[in-house]
Amino acid sequence: MSYPHGMLDLMTAHVHSEVLVGREPDLAVLRDALKRTRSAEPSTVLVGGEAGVGKTRLIEEFVRNLPADQARVLTGQCLELGEEGLPFAPFAGALRDVLRAEGPEVFAGREREFARLLPELGPPPDVTDARRGLLLESVGELFARLSADQPVVLVLEDLHWADRSTRDLIGFLVRSARLPHLLLIATYRTDELHRGHPLRPFLAELDRVRGVQRHELDRLDxxxxxxxxxxxxxxxxxxxxxxxxxxxxxxxxxxxxxxxxxxxxxxxxxxxxxxxxxxxxxDLLPEPAQRVLRVAAVGGNQFGHELLSRVAGVDEASLESALRTIVAAQLIGFDPDGGYEFRHALVREAVHDDLLPGEHARLHARYAQAVESEPHLVAMGRAPAEIAHHWHAAHDHPRALVAAKRAADEAARRYAYGEQARLLDRVIELWEDVPQASELLGIDHLDLLEETALVAIDSGDHMRALSLTRAALCDLDAEAEPLRAARLLVRRAKLLRNAGKSDGRSETLEAHRLLSLAAPGADRVRLLADVAYVLAGIDAARAGVVAQEAMAEATRIGDMSTLVNAEITFARVCAGQMPPTEGLPTMRAAADRAREAGDLSALTRALVNISDAEFELGHYAESAEAAGEGVPHADRVGVGRTTGVFLLANHAEALMALGRWDEADARLAEAARLDPPGKLALPWLRLRAMLRLARGHEGASPLLARAVALLGRPFLHAEERFSLHELRILQAMAVGDTIAAVTAARAAVAEPGLAERPRYAWAMLTAAARAAILAGGPGGVAAGRAGIGAGRSSEAAAGADGPRGTAGGSRGVADGPRGLADVGVGDLWPALREAAAGVPQLYPAQRAQAATLEALLTGGEVCWAAAVEAWRRDGQRYELARALLSLAEARAADRAAAAAALGEAVAIAGALDARPLLEEAEVLARRLGVRATGMTPADGPEILTAREREVLRLVAQGQSNSRIAQSLYISPKTASVHVSRIIAKLEVANRVEAAAVAHRLGLLAD
Known part of the structure; x- marks a missing residue:
């Protein structure tokens, strides 16, 4: 498919992306070609792609980033004038720029030959074969001269409109002249190249020439x-x-x-x-072809020949003739299954929308009848959905109602819950228009509402499910149908809590009451398990009792599936009340039974719990394995947008701990694409925000803002609140907002229930301690590692160019509380110590976080060495690197020991591509005057000159520039220059911070 060039230009005039997206591999092809040209290898790149795919934009970006002294760029445009259009048009455009820049003398006495391309040079000679050959040679010689000093990049746009003379000249330059320093880049539209297009054989000929590369530009993902x-x-x-x-x-x-x-x-x-x-x-097609195209558009983006033949109502010869015309016009092509496919869905949509109302209904009805009578005319399994679609579009409501319900049932068998939800919504929509709906479907309206609500949950549309559940409860006599009422109430409780509208307590307790009225059985056991699950976040003790009740009844029933479900719920509910080491055997056994029974739904839930427990124990490889196993199962049973998101987040978190950050980011990108509703987005949001902060990614801020906004929701679980407080602290530090960071830290430390969720409490308290240090006055310059990618202190942030931190880590005991008290945050120290004292340290990561917190509060080499060893035992690579960087600073007096710690930190940060941490390491290396393996050597053994040390001593005494000038017998201007250089070398914000760093690192010692 292609468009008239002028029209495309007109359309793009008012909206244009200034940033090239997703084209780095394509740019690399052009850059590599230019490298070959610089090495005296003739190079030609033929860039193809459909109209609008971005060929010109790619070339513009490539040219824009070329330094002027590296290549000379000439551009020319083919004109849409047909095969016998203006000869050599693109070369004329390119050489006219040369003429303007260098004058006629550039043509070295061959102005008459070039007059055929540039009429302004005078009358051209008579056209003969000899003269034509001379022109080609003259152009070749000109480009040879122009490229003698630096490579020439010759860009020829829209080669599909090139005339024969232009193609001949290109062929001469590529095949015969073979200029070593000429890079020829030509673009063309692939959707213009119909079977008889003259460019097709020409491109085939060029393909055989060494140095010619054909590169097709794909659509964006x-x-x-x-x-x-x-x-x-x-x-x-x-x-x-x-x-x-x-x-x-x-x-x-x-x-x-x-x-x-x-x-x-x-x-x-x-x-x-x-x-x-x-x-x-x-509109350019003949009318018979347009009619066939309209019929095809009704059938969808892909359609088979046989189905089209049934609906079109024309003889085979006429149909094939019309299809040949449409294919030649590049509007449709052949699909891999032997049918046809529109080149672009928007073309089909535009043609379909252009149908007359009567034509629209009539054609859809024909398609419905054809597929009903011969289902094999469409892809296997798609007949019910196709029939439902066409009857609905044909406005035949009774048939559309029945077909939509059949298609929904078929979608359920394929676990296609999103499709099923849309079809059931259509059934509800049509119900009032079909008086005999209940008789036709064999269900009542309440059945339909409940089924649709459940499917809406599975598809991730929780707000829709909430509305449908409320409607169903209004139509229901709970005392007459206690089991159904309990089921709806439990679902509503979950939905309300996820939406932040309620904790679901009243609905859950009422459901439990109603279950006491229901007869024993598998359904009752499953609902008891659900009640226990919801109560776990409200009343843990009562939840455990209900979970045990479900387990006991499941054992009495003896149904394996029911027992597995009860066991999984029991393990989950009791997760906060027993160590993971006690709960894991039950979870693993339940998972094994679910595997044996082929119960993928139960297995996915079990794997979520297993991966979570393994992570808390510090078994990161095992956690990753469990979560990775569950992801495809969640997709198969249609819960990818809910349970699947938790599995993706668990997998990513374990991969992050193992240092496999690229894989983790890919998993989080999958979770983001699923767009889980409400609080279900928190796991991936939190992890991806932290990962992007650690890598200095500009996309961290919007993710942080979106996540922290959830903190305003009521009825959050304790671990959710702790994680969000941690993110809120990191968000403030990332932009250098000290006041906001300290405010967030105070709120975090005041959170109740820290002892019950130590896994999340320790990470939050450590972030709060880093925020306190960030605001710590002169010693607060140590806050560079106060958070993942944390920003500078509030004073330094004024000139910061992004979320990179200053170097530094801990401070000494003497510097700590006094400095904090000076700026009104001293109350955080005792609060942090008091809060930490009550939080248990059960597993490696918790012990490492506790050691880090102690080092932040107390400081000193011994504390940081303990933190480093704790993170070694736990195995989280990034946290180890952060602790090593602080240890290197604490060992400032021993440069060899500092360099060793710094080198290990740099190696880890480099492998993770943790750019902010690498920058902090570089700053620290310069301050310490050491060289660490894997980083740029510091400039000389000392960071400050002898004179600068003298100036810094006086700065530390609080002397002004004038007093410094008097003391050292220099001018005030020279003193000011020295102070500015000192601040720059130490990478601090002001004189006070410079003095603090100098004292802490021993730069003033004799």
Missing amino acids: RDGTAQMLAHLLGAEPEPPTVDAVNERAQGNPFFIEQFASTGDPRCGDIPTSLRDLLLSRV
């Missing part, structure tokens, strides 16, 4: 679409918006820009200007 929308909209787009645009634009950057320009990228209609552009190619 979903992540590329998301990045592009973020730049165009000026904000991070919501996942549903990304999904909608990605589905409709199919990765074509031009189409993405058009949707973004509407102000509502998820708009139901194609923008009018884009619709006109899409239909411009359709």
Whole structure:
């Protein structure tokens, strides 16, 4: 599919992405080609791609980043004038720039030959074969001269419009002249190259020439679409918006820009200007081909020949003739299954929307009838959904109702809960329009509401499920149907708590009461387990009693599936009341039984609990293995957006602990794409925000803001509150907001229930301690490692260029409380110590966090050495590197020991690509005057000159520049220059911080 060039230019004039997205591999191809040219290897790159995919934008970005002294760039444009258009048009455009820059003398006496390309040089000679050959040689010689001093990049755009003379000249330069320092880049539209297009054989010939590379530009993937929308909209787009645009634009950057320009990228209609552009190619088809294309558009993006033949109602010869015309116009192509496929979904949508109302209903009804009578005409398993779609579009409500319910049932068998939810919503929508709906479907309205609510939960649409559950409860006599009422109440309790609207206590207790009225059985046991699960976050003791009740009844029943479900719930409910070492055997046994029974739903829930418990024990490899096993199972049973997100987050967290950050980020990206609702997003949000902070990624801030916003919700679990307080502290430190960081730290330390959730409490308390140090006055310059990617102190942040921290770690005991008291945060020290005293240290990570907190509060080499060893035993690589960096600073007096600790920290940070930590290490190395393996050597053995040390002594005494000048017999201006240099070398914000660093690192010692 392609568009008239002028029209495409007009369309892109008002909206354009200034940032090139997802094209780094494509840019690398061009850069590599230029490297070969610099090495005297002739190089040609033929860049192909559909209209709007970004060929010109790619070339612009490549050229823009070329330093002027590295290559000379010449560009030319082919014109849409047909095969016999203006000869040599793109070369004329390129050489005209040369003429303007260097004058006619650049043509070395061959002005008459070049006059055929540039009429301003005078009348051209008569056209003969000899003269034509001379022109080609002259152009080759010119480019040879121009590229003698530096490579020439010759860009020729839109080769699909090139005339024969242009192709001949390109062929001469590529095959015959073979200029060693000329890089020829030519672009063309692949969707213009119909079977008889003259460029096809020409490209085939060039393919055989050494140094010629054909490179096709692909559409953007979903992540590329998301990045592009973020730049165009000026904000991070919501996942549903990304999904909608990605589905409709199919990765074509031009189409993405058009949707973004509407102000509502998820708009139901194609923008009018884009619709006109899409239909411009359709309007060029003969009427019989247009009629067939309209019929095809009703069938969807992909359609089979046999089905189209049934619906089109034309003879085979006429159908094939029309299809040949449509294929030649590049509007449809062949799909891998032997049918046809629209080149772009938006073309199909535009053609379909252009149908007349009667034509629309009639064609959809024909498709429905054809598929009903011959289901094999569509892909296996798709017939029910296709029939439902077509009857609904044909406005035949009774048939649409029945077909939609059948299709929903089929979707359930495939665990396609999202599709099932949409179909059931349609059934509810049609119910009132079909008086005999209950008789046709064999269910009542309450059954339908309950089923739809359950499917909405499984598909992740919790707000829809909440509305449907409320409606079902209003229609229900709870005393007459206690089991059903309890089931709905438990679901409502979960939904309310996830939405932050209630803790679900009243609904859960009422459900438990109703279950006492229900007859024993597997359904009752499952609901008792659900009641226990919800109560676990409200009343742990009562939850344990209910869980035991479920276990006992499941044992009496003897049903394996029911017992497995009860065991998993019991282990989960009691997780906070017993050590993981006690709960793990029960969980593993339940998982084994679920595997044997093929109960993937129970297995996924068990694996969530197992991976979580293994992580707390410090068994990170085992945690990763369990979570990794569960992810595909969650997808298979259709709970990828709920249970699957927890598994993805658990897997990522274990991978992060193991130092496999790239893999972890990929898992978190998967979770983000699923867009889990409400609080279910917290696990991936928290981890990805922390990972991006640790890597200095600009995308950390929006994730932090989105996560911390959840802190305002009521009815959060303790571990959720602790994690959010930690993130809130990190968020404030990342931007150098000391006041906000200390405020957040105070709120964190005041949290109740720290002893019950030590895994999350220790991480939160450690972050609070780092925030306190950040605000610690002169000693507070040590706050660079106060958080993952933490920012500078409030004074230093004024000139900061991003979330990179200053170096430093702990301070001595004498510097600690006094410095904090000076700025009004001294109360945090005793509060931190008091809070930490009551939190147990059960497992390696908790003991390492406790050692880190002690080092932050007390300081000194011994404490930091203990923290380093604790993190070694635990195995978390990043935390080990942070502790090593603080240990190196604490060993400032022993440069060899400091260099060893610093070198190990640098090695770990480099492997993780933890850029802020690497920057802190570099700063610390300069301050200490040491060299660590794996980093740029410090400039000389000493960071300060002898004169600068003298100046710094006086600065530490509080003397002004004038007093320093008098003491050292120098001018005040020279004193000021020395002070500025000292502050720059120490990378601090002011004179007070410079003096503090000098004292702590022993820079003033004789």
